[in-house]
Amino acid sequence: MRTDTGQVFRLEDYRPSDYLIPRTELRFVLSPDSTIVTATLTIRRRDPSERGAPLTLDGDGLVLRRLELDGMPLAQDAYAATPDQLVIHAPPAQAEFTLAIETEVAPSQNTALMGLYRSNGVYCTQCEAEGFRRITYFLDRPDILSVYTVRIEALRQEAPLLLSNGNPTENGDLGGGRHFAVWHDPFPKPSYLFALVAGDLGVVADHFTTMSGRKVSLGIYVEHGKQHLAGYAMDALKRSMTWDERVFGREYDLDVFNIVAVSDFNMGAMENKGLNIFNDKYVLADENTATDADFANIEAIIAHEYFHNWTGNRITCRDWFQLCLKEGLTVFRDHEFSADQRSRPVKRIAEVRTLRAHQFPEDQGPLAHPVRPRRYREINNFYTATVYEKGSEVVRMIRTILGAEDFRKGMDLYFERHDGEAATIEDFLKAFEDAAGKDLGQFALWYHQAGTPNVTVTSSHDAAAAQFTLQIEQSVPPTPSESRKRLMHIPLAFGLVGSDGRDLAYAAADGAAVEDGVIHLRKRRHTVTFSGIDERPAISLNRGFSAPITLSVEQRLEDQLFLARHDGDPFSRWQAFNTVMTDALIAASRHIRDDRAPPFSPAIAELATAVLGDDGLEWAFRALALTPPGEADIAREIGSNIDPDAIFAAREALLRGIAQVNADLFAAAYERLADSGPFSPDAASAGRRSLRNVLLDYRSTLAGGADLAARHFHAASNMTDRAAALTVLAHRHQGTPQALEALTRFEKTFSSDALVMDKWFAIQAAAPGPAAVEAVRGLSAHPAFSFGNPNRLRSLFGTFFSGNQTGFHRADGAGYALFAETILEIEKRNPQVAARLATGLRSWRSLEPKRQELARQALVLIASTPGLSADLSDIVERTLA
Numbered sequence: 001m002r003t004d005t006g007q008v009f010r011l012e013d014y015r016p017s018d019y020l021i022p023r024t025e026l027r028f029v030l031s032p033d034s035t036i037v038t039a040t041l042t043i044r045r046r047d048p049s050e051r052g053a054p055l056t057l058d059g060d061g062l063v064l065r066r067l068e069l070d071g072m073p074l075a076q077d078a079y080a081a082t083p084d085q086l087v088i089h090a091p092p093a094q095a096e097f098t099l100a101i102e103t104e105v106a107p108s109q110n111t112a113l114m115g116l117y118r119s120n121g122v123y124c125t126q127c128e129a130e131g132f133r134r135i136t137y138f139l140d141r142p143d144i145l146s147v148y149t150v151r152i153e154a155l156r157q158e159a160p161l162l163l164s165n166g167n168p169t170e171n172g173d174l175g176g177g178r179h180f181a182v183w184h185d186p187f188p189k190p191s192y193l194f195a196l197v198a199g200d201l202g203v204v205a206d207h208f209t210t211m212s213g214r215k216v217s218l219g220i221y222v223e224h225g226k227q228h229l230a231g232y233a234m235d236a237l238k239r240s241m242t243w244d245e246r247v248f249g250r251e252y253d254l255d256v257f258n259i260v261a262v263s264d265f266n267m268g269a270m271e272n273k274g275l276n277i278f279n280d281k282y283v284l285a286d287e288n289t290a291t292d293a294d295f296a297n298i299e300a301i302i303a304h305e306y307f308h309n310w311t312g313n314r315i316t317c318r319d320w321f322q323l324c325l326k327e328g329l330t331v332f333r334d335h336e337f338s339a340d341q342r343s344r345p346v347k348r349i350a351e352v353r354t355l356r357a358h359q360f361p362e363d364q365g366p367l368a369h370p371v372r373p374r375r376y377r378e379i380n381n382f383y384t385a386t387v388y389e390k391g392s393e394v395v396r397m398i399r400t401i402l403g404a405e406d407f408r409k410g411m412d413l414y415f416e417r418h419d420g421e422a423a424t425i426e427d428f429l430k431a432f433e434d435a436a437g438k439d440l441g442q443f444a445l446w447y448h449q450a451g452t453p454n455v456t457v458t459s460s461h462d463a464a465a466a467q468f469t470l471q472i473e474q475s476v477p478p479t480p481s482e483s484r485k486r487l488m489h490i491p492l493a494f495g496l497v498g499s500d501g502r503d504l505a506y507a508a509a510d511g512a513a514v515e516d517g518v519i520h521l522r523k524r525r526h527t528v529t530f531s532g533i534d535e536r537p538a539i540s541l542n543r544g545f546s547a548p549i550t551l552s553v554e555q556r557l558e559d560q561l562f563l564a565r566h567d568g569d570p571f572s573r574w575q576a577f578n579t580v581m582t583d584a585l586i587a588a589s590r591h592i593r594d595d596r597a598p599p600f601s602p603a604i605a606e607l608a609t610a611v612l613g614d615d616g617l618e619w620a621f622r623a624l625a626l627t628p629p630g631e632a633d634i635a636r637e638i639g640s641n642i643d644p645d646a647i648f649a650a651r652e653a654l655l656r657g658i659a660q661v662n663a664d665l666f667a668a669a670y671e672r673l674a675d676s677g678p679f680s681p682d683a684a685s686a687g688r689r690s691l692r693n694v695l696l697d698y699r700s701t702l703a704g705g706a707d708l709a710a711r712h713f714h715a716a717s718n719m720t721d722r723a724a725a726l727t728v729l730a731h732r733h734q735g736t737p738q739a740l741e742a743l744t745r746f747e748k749t750f751s752s753d754a755l756v757m758d759k760w761f762a763i764q765a766a767a768p769g770p771a772a773v774e775a776v777r778g779l780s781a782h783p784a785f786s787f788g789n790p791n792r793l794r795s796l797f798g799t800f801f802s803g804n805q806t807g808f809h810r811a812d813g814a815g816y817a818l819f820a821e822t823i824l825e826i827e828k829r830n831p832q833v834a835a836r837l838a839t840g841l842r843s844w845r846s847l848e849p850k851r852q853e854l855a856r857q858a859l860v861l862i863a864s865t866p867g868l869s870a871d872l873s874d875i876v877e878r879t880l881a
């Protein structure tokens with residue numbers, strides 16, 4: 001474990017390396033406890049006239065066995081080797097030399113899952129961001145691009161399959177039950193994209209013919225006997241390849257493309273060149289074991305990793321500050337892919353919900369950082385919602401500002417200019433500026449400035465003059481180490497909706513650049529006057545969520561209700577309904593805190609009636625519209641002095657209120673939407689299931705709810721319906737015989753399927769109320785649970801810390817005590833996962849004072865533990881700062 005040294009890395013300190021490594025030859029002699037790695041590096045001075053600089057290679061916990069320079073052992077005093085560094089004091093004078101380094105690593109003891117490790121008996125690697133230095137000494141930084149040749153030797157019985165990046169070139173027998181394979185990757189790549197897999201796995205094989213007619217062999221490797229679960233992933237891969245050719249003109253470039261599913265993985269998946277390694281959760285699926293959400297995630301992540309081949313691999317990042325260059329852009333690409341494969345409006349709503357749930361609290365709390373950070377202590381902690389999701393929103397805004405055609409031109413120019421390079425955000429923006437002839441100088445603040453901008457809008461209508469005026473003001477709240485903010489360029493898509501539900505045409509708009517339905521805010525205040533507006537319109541703002549901001553609009557409830565029924569922009573229509581519900585829930589939670597019964601306007605239940613009955617809307621859209629904001633969403637909107645119990649009670653009351661008014665309608669729709677015909681994971685079928693399951697949630701608040709959910713559970717013919725029913729039972733009908741019976745049945749049926757058991761853990765970990773702390777503690781002793789597996793940890797503890805508002809934030813602080821104890825326990829094995837789970841308390845300052853103090857104590861307890869890892873101390877110290 002790398003303990004905290006307190007070292008800070010700064011963007012402004014970047015300078016190119018004195019040395020380059022044009023070629024890297026690796027030889028692995030695999031064995032679980034002692035793998036020998038020989039790296040033969042061709043090293044070149046960047047500037048041949050410069051001499052004398054020592055060569056410093058990165059290491060992390062390495063054991064050096066042998067070191068040769070140009071074939072000769074190096075004298076003891078010519079170098080200095082520690083586990084974390086290898087320094088050659090005076091490299092030879094010639095421009096190029098070779099360094100042969102032999103290290104020894106123990107994959108079976110690697111519990112951090114970075115570098116070379118074993119997952120279920122399979123050797124695999126994870127090198128992003130700084131895992132390669134746990135394999136050999138190297139210039140382990142993304143601007144060192146090298147051509148790799150990799151030879152793997154292993155026992156044939158233990159590892160009949162030997163994979164690395166690029167194309168296979170050679171393989172053969174070594175005698176004594178051993179064999180070898182050689183892989184060569186012709187594309188220069190940074191070390192973080194290196195990968196190796198060796199083991200005994202089953203394969204699903206297919207092929208793809210690229211647009212220029214090249215045939216590519218595709219393989220998805222999974223545990224033996226699980227091949228039938230990889231079909232959906234393979235289909236998603238082929239669709240991704242076709243889509244990237246059609247939409248971005250990007251063709252695949254090697255003879256093979258392999259994906260390997262492993263069960264122990266710190267993140268979702270990894271885009272290693274030609275050899276993507278996946279958390280098996282994002283590969284394996286069938287109707288019995290995976291929910292519709294799982295299918296959608298698999299499709300998106302398969303696409304994401306594949307799309308990295310161009311945005312990340314062919315063009316990589318100069319340094320880790322530029323992480324969003326590949327991640328934000330690739331998320332944008334996978335979002336567009338899913339929007340094209342499924343329903344664009346539904347996808348957009350889901351994206352915004354995710355952004356608000358994960359990125360907004362980050363941006364509004366102690367861990368806020370710019371999309372392109374300027375400093376970090378541990379880069380692992382910057383794989384954040386801000387870098388990924390807000391990074392994607394920023395790319396989306398570029399497209400909004402440029403228009404689709406110039407956006408594509410800018411992307412083409414970016415690929416043309418930087419293919420084969422390690423680039424920066426400046427390079428990326430410049431490509432768009434040059435392609436479109438536009439200045440993105442002010443816009444670039446989206447990359448440099450943290451915090452969620454707020455836009456306040458008031459309006460007035462002058463009937464006599466037929467003028468409608470918007471007063472718009474922007475502000476960016478202070479964030480850690482950025483107290484003064486500059487004014488941003490915010491593209492605000494809008495419509496003025498008339499009483500017939502159509503957008504009103506206006507004769508002119510003055511006071512801001514208004515183009516194609518977008519107001520471009522660049523100043524603090526804008527007064528935008530529309531002429532030719534006879535009637536007072538309802539204003540529909542930030543359509544399609546054109547900018548990742550918060551809006552404070554003075555809007556009458558009638559206008560919101562009107563927009564929820566008539567807004568021509570589907571996102572804004574959903575937003576209007578969501579705002580109506582959020583406002584009602586905030587008011588209700590205040591009432592509950594004051595021991596008063598919460599009042600709800602009958603208009604909300606009527607709106608639900610109207611939305612459910614609107615057959616012009618997709619099922620999935622109706623499901624999203626009818627889903628009330630989650631407890632965490634409501635808490636975020638309230639912002640401070642949060643009482644999770646009051647929020648929970650308000651939400652339950654709203655659901656029941658809507659369900660009561662619509663009892664017959666919901667019952668009839670519930671019956672009508674029942675399964676018919678064989679299962680299909682397509683978007684329309686998934687939408688039908690999601691709407692029916694939302695109706696189940698509502699109806700389960702009424703008398704007979706537990707029986708209804710139990711029937712739903714037992715009749716379910718797929719995991720989506722089964723998990724939805726189990727959630728209702730385990731949450732709303734906790735402790736009832738129906739709930740206990742369903743939990744037991746589920747456990748018995750799926751006890752040998754770890755990924756399904758994750759759902760069982762997660763559903764119980766999210767069960768509201770004070771009993772959850774003990775329940776989670778108990779579940780951590782369940783035979784199917786393991787402290788060594790990140791998926792188990794996330795499903796049980798991750799869900800509890802981040803997805804159980806009333807349970808985790810129990811008033812007596814027992815949840816926080818479990819938090820501190822667990823995180824310290826996990827850290828011993830896997831600091832990266834521990835640090836990520838520790839972000840579960842990032843919003844502690846918005847809690848009511850008593851909980852706030854208890855949460856602080858838990859954080860202080862962690863922070864004051866001696867010998868903390870860099871990962872965890874970085875998170876807890878920033879959280880407390």
Ligand code: PHE
Pocket residue numbers: 126128129266267268269270271304305308327383
């Ligand atoms: N780069 C991976 C992605 O596609 C994420 C990742 C980061 C995986 C670090 C492992 C380690 O998003």
Ligand code: ZN
Pocket residue numbers: 304308326327330
């Ligand atoms: Zn990525």
